[in-house]
Amino acid sequence: MKQETRSEHFSPPSLIGALLRKLHIDIPLFVSLALICLLSFLVLYSAGGQETGLLVRQAMRIGVAFVFMTLLAHVNPNQFKRHSLLLFSIGVILLVAVLLVGDVGKGAQRWLNLGFFRFQPSEMIKITAPMMIAWYLSEYSLPPKFKQICVAAILIVVPTVLIAKQPDLGTSLLVASSGAAVLFFSGLSWRLILAIITLLASLTPVLWHFMRDYQKGRVLTFLNPEADPMGRGYHIIQSKIAIGSGGINGKGWLGSTQAQLDFLPESSTDFIFAVFAEEFGLSGCLGLLILYLLIISRCLYIAVQAQDTYSRLLAGSLTFTFFVYVFVNIGMVIGILPVVGVPLPLMSYGGTSMVTLMAGFGILMSIHTHRKFLPT
Amino acid sequence: MYGKYTVKDTLQENRIFLSRIVTAFVFIVLLMLGLIVRLVYLQIVGHEHYATMAKDNRIKVVPLQPTRGIIYDRKGRILAENLPSYSLELIPEQVKDLEETLGRLQSLLGISPEQIEQFHKVRKRQKSFSSAPLLLRLSDEEVAKFAAVRPYFPGVDIHARLVRHYPYKALTSHVIGYVGRINEQELKILPVEEYRGTHHVGKIGVEKTYESQLHGNTGYAEIETNAQGRSVNSVDTHDPIPGANLTLTLDIDLQKTAYDALEGYNGSAVALSVPDGDVLVMASRPGFDPNPFVYGISRKAYTALQTSDDQPLFHRSLRGQYPPGSTMKPFIGLAGLEYKATDAEHKLFCPGFYQLPNVSHRFRDWKKWGHGMVNLDQAITQSCDVYFYDLALTLGISRMHEFLSKFGFGQKTGIDLVGELGGLLPSKEWKKRVKKQSWYHGETLITGIGQGFMQVTPLQLARATATLANRGAVITPLLVKRIVDQQQETVQTADTSEKISLKQHNLDDVFRAMTHVVHGARGTARRLAKGIDYQIAGKTGTAQVFTVKQEEEYNEDEIADKLKDHALFMAFAPAHNPQIAVAVIVENGGHGGSVAAPIAGKIIRQYLQSLKVENETGNS
Numbered sequence: 001m002k003q004e005t006r007s008e009h010f011s012p013p014s015l016i017g018a019l020l021r022k023l024h025i026d027i028p029l030f031v032s033l034a035l036i037c038l039l040s041f042l043v044l045y046s047a048g049g050q051e052t053g054l055l056v057r058q059a060m061r062i063g064v065a066f067v068f069m070t071l072l073a074h075v076n077p078n079q080f081k082r083h084s085l086l087l088f089s090i091g092v093i094l095l096v097a098v099l100l101v102g103d104v105g106k107g108a109q110r111w112l113n114l115g116f117f118r119f120q121p122s123e124m125i126k127i128t129a130p131m132m133i134a135w136y137l138s139e140y141s142l143p144p145k146f147k148q149i150c151v152a153a154i155l156i157v158v159p160t161v162l163i164a165k166q167p168d169l170g171t172s173l174l175v176a177s178s179g180a181a182v183l184f185f186s187g188l189s190w191r192l193i194l195a196i197i198t199l200l201a202s203l204t205p206v207l208w209h210f211m212r213d214y215q216k217g218r219v220l221t222f223l224n225p226e227a228d229p230m231g232r233g234y235h236i237i238q239s240k241i242a243i244g245s246g247g248i249n250g251k252g253w254l255g256s257t258q259a260q261l262d263f264l265p266e267s268s269t270d271f272i273f274a275v276f277a278e279e280f281g282l283s284g285c286l287g288l289l290i291l292y293l294l295i296i297s298r299c300l301y302i303a304v305q306a307q308d309t310y311s312r313l314l315a316g317s318l319t320f321t322f323f324v325y326v327f328v329n330i331g332m333v334i335g336i337l338p339v340v341g342v343p344l345p346l347m348s349y350g351g352t353s354m355v356t357l358m359a360g361f362g363i364l365m366s367i368h369t370h371r372k373f374l375p376t
Numbered sequence: 377m378y379g380k381y382t383v384k385d386t387l388q389e390n391r392i393f394l395s396r397i398v399t400a401f402v403f404i405v406l407l408m409l410g411l412i413v414r415l416v417y418l419q420i421v422g423h424e425h426y427a428t429m430a431k432d433n434r435i436k437v438v439p440l441q442p443t444r445g446i447i448y449d450r451k452g453r454i455l456a457e458n459l460p461s462y463s464l465e466l467i468p469e470q471v472k473d474l475e476e477t478l479g480r481l482q483s484l485l486g487i488s489p490e491q492i493e494q495f496h497k498v499r500k501r502q503k504s505f506s507s508a509p510l511l512l513r514l515s516d517e518e519v520a521k522f523a524a525v526r527p528y529f530p531g532v533d534i535h536a537r538l539v540r541h542y543p544y545k546a547l548t549s550h551v552i553g554y555v556g557r558i559n560e561q562e563l564k565i566l567p568v569e570e571y572r573g574t575h576h577v578g579k580i581g582v583e584k585t586y587e588s589q590l591h592g593n594t595g596y597a598e599i600e601t602n603a604q605g606r607s608v609n610s611v612d613t614h615d616p617i618p619g620a621n622l623t624l625t626l627d628i629d630l631q632k633t634a635y636d637a638l639e640g641y642n643g644s645a646v647a648l649s650v651p652d653g654d655v656l657v658m659a660s661r662p663g664f665d666p667n668p669f670v671y672g673i674s675r676k677a678y679t680a681l682q683t684s685d686d687q688p689l690f691h692r693s694l695r696g697q698y699p700p701g702s703t704m705k706p707f708i709g710l711a712g713l714e715y716k717a718t719d720a721e722h723k724l725f726c727p728g729f730y731q732l733p734n735v736s737h738r739f740r741d742w743k744k745w746g747h748g749m750v751n752l753d754q755a756i757t758q759s760c761d762v763y764f765y766d767l768a769l770t771l772g773i774s775r776m777h778e779f780l781s782k783f784g785f786g787q788k789t790g791i792d793l794v795g796e797l798g799g800l801l802p803s804k805e806w807k808k809r810v811k812k813q814s815w816y817h818g819e820t821l822i823t824g825i826g827q828g829f830m831q832v833t834p835l836q837l838a839r840a841t842a843t844l845a846n847r848g849a850v851i852t853p854l855l856v857k858r859i860v861d862q863q864q865e866t867v868q869t870a871d872t873s874e875k876i877s878l879k880q881h882n883l884d885d886v887f888r889a890m891t892h893v894v895h896g897a898r899g900t901a902r903r904l905a906k907g908i909d910y911q912i913a914g915k916t917g918t919a920q921v922f923t924v925k926q927e928e929e930y931n932e933d934e935i936a937d938k939l940k941d942h943a944l945f946m947a948f949a950p951a952h953n954p955q956i957a958v959a960v961i962v963e964n965g966g967h968g969g970s971v972a973a974p975i976a977g978k979i980i981r982q983y984l985q986s987l988k989v990e991n992e993t994g995n996s
Contacts, residue, residue: 142389184400187392244418244426257430282419289408296404300397312393316400323404327411334414 024073024369026302029361032295033346037062039288040272040347046254047268047275048349054268058349065358072362076370080363081135081310087124088132088155094121095162122163122171123356126321127363129159129175133182134313142309143187152183167212170340173328174321181320182313185303219338235271236335238264243277243334250281268349270341273333292326299361302368311367318360325357439572442592444540445619447552447582449628450654450857455548456583461539462519464511468499470531477529478510484525485518487511507535512671540576540670544628546663547635550691551626551655551793551855553581554666570594576670580691582622582855585794589859592619620861625654625854633982634659637975643943643962644692646838647979650954653842653851653870655791657958657979658835660692695797697831698961701917702759702968703946704780704826706844706886708767709752711779713882717770720885723751726762732769732817739765739821742918756889757896759916761825768824773815776823777803782876783840784850785832791853792868799836802829827920837959841946845913845954847883848876887913891951894973901945901973912980913954914947916968940964945972949980956983 020027041055048054098121133152137144144152156179163172184193208216242258251257256278258264267275277285296319303315322345329344331337343353418426447456464485471477478495481487491511499508510532511518519534526533540555542548555576558566562577571577572594578584595616634645638661647657664681668674673681681689690696712718728746729738741747741761747754755763768776780786786801800806802823804815822828832840835853843850854870890913893899900916919942943965948957958976965971 141385143392181400185393185396187389187396240418240422241426241429243415244422245430247419247423247427277415277419282415285415285419286412289411293405293408297401300401304394304397309389309393316393316397320400320404323407327407330411334411334418336410336414 021369023070024365025070026073026298026365026368029295029298029302029365032291032298033358033361036288036291036295036346039276039291042253043272043276043279043347044268044349046256046279047272050254054349061350061354065354068355069358069362069365072359073365073369075366077308077311077314077363077367080131080314080366081138084128084131084135087128091121091125091128092159092162094119095125095159097121099162099165120352122159122166122168122175123352125159125163125175126171126178126356127318127359129156130178130182130314130317130321133179134310134317137182137186138309138313143189144183149183149188149192152179155179156183167215168341169215170328170342173340174324174342177324178317178321181317184320185313185316235266235339239271239274239333240335242274246278246281248282250277250279250284253279255279270329270339270343270348271333272348273330273344276347277334289330292323296323299364302364305371306367307371315364315367318364322357322360439574440595440597440613440616441574442594442616443538443618444555444576445586445590445592445621445861447590448621448623449626449631450624450656451627451629452623453628455542455544455552455624455626455628457541457543458538459541460536461512462514463509463535463537464514464518464522465507465509465533465535466495466499467507467531467533472530477532481510481529481532485511485521507533509535513539542666544632545665545667546688547628547632547659548626549581549663549666549688550660550693551581551624551631551658552666553583554579554669555583556669557672572596579669580795581793582624585792586620586622586856586859589861590619590622592861593617617862620859622856623858623860625649625656625857626658627656627983627986629986630657630979630983631659633657634975634979635661635663637978638962641962641965641971642686642692643960643965643972644696644834645958645960645975645979646693646834647956647958647983648838648842648851648853650842650845650851650948650957653839653854653872654857655853655855656956656983658693658855660690660694660696662686662688664688691795692961692963693834694791694793694795695833696961696963697797697799697833698942698944698963699828699830699919699921700826700832700837701919701942701944702761702825703837703915703917703944703959704824704830705756705759705764706890706915706946707780707783707840708764708771708776708824709756709889710844710878710882710886711771711776712752712767713885714779714878715771715775717775718752718767720752723749724755724763724766725749726760728762730762730765730821732821735818737818739818752885753889753892754898756886756915757892757899759893759900764824765821768820769817771824773802773804773820773823776820777801782850783843784836785830785840787836789833789835789839789853790871791835792855796835797833799833800829800831826917834959834961837944837946837961838957841948841959842954842957843876844883844886845948845957847880848878850874850876887951890915890947894947900969901947903969904973904977908981910950910984911952912947912949912977913951914945914973914976916973917944917946918942918966918968919944921964941966943968943971945969945976947973947976947980949984955987956980 017027020030041058044058045052045055133155136155137148137152140148156176160172160176160179163175211219238258242256242264245251245258256264256275258267258274258278264271264274276288280287299315299319299322303312303319306312306315325342325345328337328340328342329348332339332342333344343350345357346354444458446454446458449455464481466477468474478487478492482492487510495508495510514522514534522529522532522534542552542554556579557575558571558577566577570591570593574591574594578587578590583590593616595614597613630647634647634657638645638659641661643661645657645659646655648654649656668677709718713720726741726747726749728741728744730741731738739761742759746762747758747760750758750760750763752763754760777786780801786799788796788798802819807813807815807819807829819828823830839851839853849872851872852870854868856868859866859868891911893914893916894901894912895905896902899905901914904912904914921939921942941964943960943962945960945968946958948954956979958979960972960976962971962975
């Protein structure tokens with residue numbers, strides 16, 4: 001009997017739990033993130049032509065990303081707050097540098113070659129822009145006044161335009177939405193929100209004018225994919241075929257004919273959701289969406305529990321950006337949004353965005369685990 | 377900023393923030409519901425549609441071409457076969473530097489710029505992983521040359537394909553015909569499903585006539601492909617059914633004898649087996665080599681064939697229509713006997729010309745000074761025109777038309793070969809219908825000696841001769857004897873049900889006269905009789921090419937060499953037990969007896985010799 005109680009006391013789960021707490025890791029968030037990552041291994045194995053090399057590389061990235069997350073979770077949120085201006089400034093300078101000396105990849109200048117490793121400054125700005133705005137707004141009483149809104153708007157527009165010029169529409173959209181989310185959570189009045197939406201809508205033709213041809217093409221394709229089935233519409237049509245042919249229960253793991261036979265382009269990166277939907281059907285999709293919603297709920301809970309304005313705004317914004325990621329990617333893959341290069345968070349193959357996302361979760365964990373008055 | 381102190385209403389801030397979080401959550405849930413609605417639409421409502429599209433995407437049906445049937449002659453010798461042909465092919469995807477590789481190949485094998493151009497044309501039409509032919513029909517030497525250096529040419533290889541080959545070339549060019557690439561017109565007519573994998577189709581001759589039997593049935597393989605069309609694996613395969621092999625009635629040895637005998641002339645020889653209508657010989661000279669047509673003959677070579685004065689593409693046996701000349705005399709003579717317009721004893725004085733009452737125009741005999749007193753036998757033997765002018769006038773055109781029709785003149789013979797022409801057997805009705813003129817007596821006279829409007833094909837003449845030799849049993853020439861496919865062997869037999877009722881003694885009279893043509897002292901083909909121990913019954917003919925004969929002003933100087941008389945000969949042998957009937961027409965050959973008869977003689981001699989050998993070996 002005694003032995004039993006002792007073994008219960010030192011049972012592995014509680015041991016791991018204690019370790020994770022020590023590492024400032026939020027367990028519910030960590031578990032759901034790990035679940036999605038495991039799921040991504042399954043789908044990547046299938047989408048990438050059952051190549052283990054792909055999985056090894058992705059596993060290494062996830063490993064790096066989790067380590068990075070843990071490191072950031074360790075940092076006190078006050079440190080983020082204190083260095084927000086510095087980090088943001090570095091980010092903007094790097095963005096300018098990319099436009100001047102960046103490497104061209106897939107027709108866009110996004111990469112900065114640091115010799116030993118290539119780096120995408122736009123990824124860094126995804127985190128530092130909301131940090132900056134959150135820090136700036138948290139210095140004043142909320143809701144923000146007109147002057148503060150204007151400064152915040154400039155802080156949003158500058159990196160957004162710099163990224164859009166690379167051109168990287170997807171990332172600039174994410175950066176803009178992360179900044180806007182900070183403003184929204186800071187209590188921007190509904191009247192102003194409506195006014196801004198109206199302004200943006202009226203600016204659409206101007207935006208159209210500044211868009212590159214391929215970006216215009218993507219929008220046109222989105223509006224009518226069947227017009228060019230072998231060209232621009234190909235992605236969307238093939239993706240819809242993949243998803244639709246999956247039905248309710250899907251074709252089973254490794255059963256995706258669309259991806260296995262290369263009909264679906266970018267099947268392991270931006271369009272991985274189509275493979276998932278083809279193999280696991282509607283039921284799998286619902287499960288995945290619920291998993292994402294669980295993560296979002298947990299993050300919003302963390303934001304609510306946060307003890308200072310900076311942390312709240314940052315947590316809220318990071319969570320919202322995560323949702324935008326999910327929504328824009330799935331929306332694009334199922335054909336209700338134009339094709340913009342946004343990966344499906346934690347599922348798509350690729351390094352940089354994975355690290356950024358996990359950095360975001362690291363900050364959220366840091367916010368949650370460094371509260372001064374922990375509830376009992 | 378730090379200098380300024382602001383009082384924060386923490387409670388108010390908390391309240392606003394909480395409400396914003398809730399709003400955001402609701403917003404997020406609503407948008408996720410939107411995604412779900414769309415997913416439901418795609419995966420439940422549109423499932424069937426998209427599932428079909430996914431299947432269409434990946435399963436491709438690849439046709440498998442059947443092997444074309446082989447064509448044999450009556451003794452089993454191959455007249456048309458499928459030979460592996462080696463071609464040098466290149467897979468662009470696997471070649472690093474295309475220009476450099478082509479350059480090296482060019483210096484190795486001497487590829488012409490046109491071939492390079494053709495290669496690029498093909499290459500651009502297809503996917504880069506499909507092999508494109510660079511050189512066709514490699515010689516053994518070229519194959520060996522390339523094989524030695526193959527490791528230095530990644531992506532370049534030698535491929536073997538089955539290509540139709542005609543070993544006897546010009547000898548069988550018209551009868552067998554050839555296959556060629558399917559053209560657009562044929563594409564419209566041919567059954568699409570059956571010809572999915574086939575590139576060639578019979579264009580003329582037996583190849584065209586028996587296309588459906590020779591072709592076989594296309595098989596197909598259902599192949600799973602990826603987006604680039606590269607096959608991944610095969611799902612289901614239905615093997616093609618090879619085409620039927622054909623055995624012809626043609627004897628290639630005899631065909632060669634006939635073709636060789638025609639050397640130096642343009643003309644045709646047709647020999648039929650008298651009892652059954654087998655087409656032993658169907659030679660048309662000049663012929664042409666049909667093999668280039670299989671690969672796609674060059675425009676230059678084709679134009680040369682087309683514009684040649686000798687018309688090598690023209691199948692004279694089947695489509696050449698010539699005035700039959702005196703070869704009609706046995707038929708007219710028999711008509712005279714049958715209709716009792718004359719009898720064997722009736723004699724006529726031939727002064728070398730014939731005049732209609734009250735008409736000054738003289739219808740000349742080929743012998744200026746005439747044949748003197750002649751009866752039917754002598755008229756046929758010596759080919760006296762005057763006797764037949766007189767007989768024709770007595771018979772009248774209507775009875776001549778009726779009688780000659782029974783022998784198949786003016787109609788297609790019904791041979792199993794496409795493109796046959798039916799010649800022309802004139803009648804009063806025909807002239808009224810076509811020429812819008814009434815019939816003249818003069819036209820009756822010249823029809824009696826096979827001139828005027830009348831035209832026959834060598835095949836028709838051979839068939840009429842065989843029918844005559846058969847004592848009125850009409851035979852239909854038959855080229856394909858056996859059709860052997862995987863399931864069954866079909867033996868075709870000629871229709872011999874039709875019989876012209878003729879009196880035996882009339883036939884004997886005509887046969888005797890025809891025998892005298894060859895064996896009589898004054899016969900026009902008496903040279904043939906040398907060295908044979910059987911009798912040949914025949915009739916020479918010399919047909920005038922120009923039909924201006926009726927016109928009184930007839931200037932011989934104006935007639936070009938090409939319009940010299942055609943030489944004809946028709947014969948059957950042995951006279952008392954006919955086995956073979958032959959018709960020979962030599963264009964502009966001059967006299968039938970000296971040019972056409974020896975050709976027929978060679979065919980007859982060789983055939984009867986082979987029959988004798990067959991019988992002897994059969995009996996022992």
